[in-house]
Amino acid sequence: MDVSISARHVNITPRLEEVIHEKIGGLDKFLQGLERAEVHFDEARNPRIVDKEFCEVVVEGHGHHLRCKVHAADPFSAIDAATLKLERQIRKLRTRLQRRHHGLGETLRRMDVPAPEMDPGSVAVDGSPEADREDDERIPVIVKSKRFYLAPMSTEEAVLKMDLLGHGFFFFINAETNRSAVVYKRDDGDVGLIDEAG
Numbered sequence: 001m002d003v004s005i006s007a008r009h010v011n012i013t014p015r016l017e018e019v020i021h022e023k024i025g026g027l028d029k030f031l032q033g034l035e036r037a038e039v040h041f042d043e044a045r046n047p048r049i050v051d052k053e054f055c056e057v058v059v060e061g062h063g064h065h066l067r068c069k070v071h072a073a074d075p076f077s078a079i080d081a082a083t084l085k086l087e088r089q090i091r092k093l094r095t096r097l098q099r100r101h102h103g104l105g106e107t108l109r110r111m112d113v114p115a116p117e118m119d120p121g122s123v124a125v126d127g128s129p130e131a132d133r134e135d136d137e138r139i140p141v142i143v144k145s146k147r148f149y150l151a152p153m154s155t156e157e158a159v160l161k162m163d164l165l166g167h168g169f170f171f172f173i174n175a176e177t178n179r180s181a182v183v184y185k186r187d188d189g190d191v192g193l194i195d196e197a198g
Contacts, residue, residue: 001024001025001027001028001034001036001059002035002036002037003020003021003024003037003038003039004036004037004038004039005017005020005039005040005041006038006039006040006041007041007042008040008041008042008043009043009045010041010042010043010053010075012041016075016076016079019076019079020039020079023079023080023083024037024039024059024079024082024083024086025037027059027083027086027087027090028061030091030094031064031090031093031094032062033061033062033064034059034060034062034064035061035062036059036060036061037057037058037059037060038057038058039055039056039057039079039082040055040056040057041054041055041075041078044071049071050073051072051073052071052073053072053073053074053075053077053078054069054070054071054078055069055070055072055075055078055079055081055082056068056069057082057086059086064093064164065161065165066086066090066093066164067165067166068082068085068086068089068166070082070085092163092164093160093164096160150171150173151172151173152172152173152175152178153172153174153175154174154176155174155176155181155193157172158172158174158181158183159183159191162184162185162191168184169182169183169185170182170183170184174195174196177195177196179195179196180196181193181194181195181196182194
C-alpha cells in the first residue's frame with residue numbers, strides 16, 4: 001500500500017516514518033484492495049490540551065474509504081491508536097461485507113461504486129492562535145468547502161459509509177427514490193433518514 005505522510009508543527013523522524021509504513025502500510029493484509037493511505041500530523045497549540053499530538057489517517061482502495069482521528073501524547077502513541085481504530089473499522093467492514101455477500105447480493109453488487117473523493121462533514125484543523133481562543137461572540141465562518149460525487153446507493157450502504165467515515169451524517173442519492181437523502185446518527189443510538197420530497 002502506498003503511504004503518504006504530511007505534518008504541521010510535528011517533526012517526522014526517520015524512525016517515525018518507518019513505524020508509519022510498517023503499521024499503516026500493513027493494514028492491507030486485513031482487507032484486500034486497500035491501495036493508499038494518507039497520514040497527517042498536527043500539534044495543538046493550546047496549552048490546556050493534554051494530548052497535543054493530532055493524527056488523521058485516511059485509507060482508500062477498492063471503493064472503500066476508512067478514516068480516523070486520534071489525539072495522543074506523542075506521534076508514536078498516535079500511530080498506535082490510529083492503527084487500532086483502523087483495524088477495528090476493517091474488521092467491522094469485513095463482517096458487514098460477508099453478511100451482505102451471504103444475504104444481500106444486490107447490496108454487495110452496488111458496493112463497487114467508487115467512494116467519493118471528498119467526504120462530507122470534515123472539519124479543518126486550524127493551528128492559528130485565533131482558532132485556540134474561546135470566544136462566545138465569535139461568528140462562525142466557512143473555513144473549508146468540498147465537492148464530491150453523490151453516488152446512488154441504498155440507505156444501508158449509506159449507513160455503512162457514514163460509520164466508516166466516522167461522521168454523524170452522510171449525504172447521498174437514494175437508489176430507491178433517485179433523490180437526495182441524508183442518514184444521520186440519533187441520540188438514542190439508532191439512525192434517521194431524511195429523504196427529499198418528490
